[in-house]
Amino acid sequence: MPRITTVLRQSRKAIQDLDLLKVLQSEIRCEQSLNPELDNQSGPTGDFVLDWDSPQSQDVVLRKKYESGEEVAVSALLGPEITCADSNSRRDVLMKICIKKPGLSSILQFDCGYSSEFDVHNAYYIPPSACLHSSVYKGPSFSSLDPQLQDELRNYLVSKGIDQSFGDFLLHRLHNKEQSQYLNWLRKLEAMVAGSESSFDN
Structure with missing residues (x-):
């Protein structure tokens, strides 16, 4: 158990040092600003x-x-x-x-x-x-x-x-x-990192 706690503390420090959550959030904002219509795609052309x-x-x-x-x-x-x-x-x-x-x-x-x-x-x-x-x-x-x-x-x-x-x-x-698909992957990663940070805080 003490070993797991040490690993968790080291992981938390690595995430904080890298500011991984901020990097992910910045990338998500950038993708959303570059592609505002991702959730509003038009339908097929013709009779397809x-x-x-x-x-x-x-x-x-x-x-x-x-x-x-x-x-x-x-x-x-x-x-x-x-x-x-x-x-x-x-x-x-x-x-x-x-x-x-x-x-x-x-x-x-x-x-x-x-x-x-x-x-x-x-x-x-x-x-x-x-x-x-x-x-x-x-x-x-x-x-x-x-x-x-x-x-x-x-x-x-x-x-x-x-x-x-x-x-x-x-x-x-x-x-x-x-x-x-890339944006969804970033959001899942963001949720995972945010969840890791909050679990460290508790």
């Missing part, structure tokens, strides 16, 4: 509905269903940080777009990136028999396709609502999601 947005995950899933029964599902998350030529950095949205026609089990899948414009990395036609097998060959890379076919596939995505405003929405939403 937010289908998944757990506070514990990095991704979001949006869906759109047409009267015909056709479905478009988009799974998106922020990619790794990329250092640009001007030494600034950016993070693109990485997304998988799956389009399913009514009455069919096959899926048309696009793997895309978005920063200020869409970059289609791959386009796959996935037949029903291949849906459960990730090792099945899905076709050539998008960049190796005929340029006219690439343009037609990009136009097809635009016709499904995958356009610049949708990309901007996702970019904004995912950055806010990440900042909200």
Whole structure:
């Protein structure tokens, strides 16, 4: 017991020396001032509905269903940080777009990136028999396709609502999601440190 008391006293001194609670509170105020709209995010664009947005995950899933029964599902998350030529950095949205026609089990899948414009990395036609097998060959890379076919596939995505405003929405939403998670983590840490300080005082 005396040993635990000594450890607690040393921990209290370390927290006080570092002014950890003040540092955390300052960081929280800074984050709130830089991102005042974190708790007031706008909804999806177009006819897309937010289908998944757990506070514990990095991704979001949006869906759109047409009267015909056709479905478009988009799974998106922020990619790794990329250092640009001007030494600034950016993070693109990485997304998988799956389009399913009514009455069919096959899926048309696009793997895309978005920063200020869409970059289609791959386009796959996935037949029903291949849906459960990730090792099945899905076709050539998008960049190796005929340029006219690439343009037609990009136009097809635009016709499904995958356009610049949708990309901007996702970019904004995912950055806010990440900042909200960081802010929540800071608040939990603040409560833990404040609780430690008050327990030392008692």
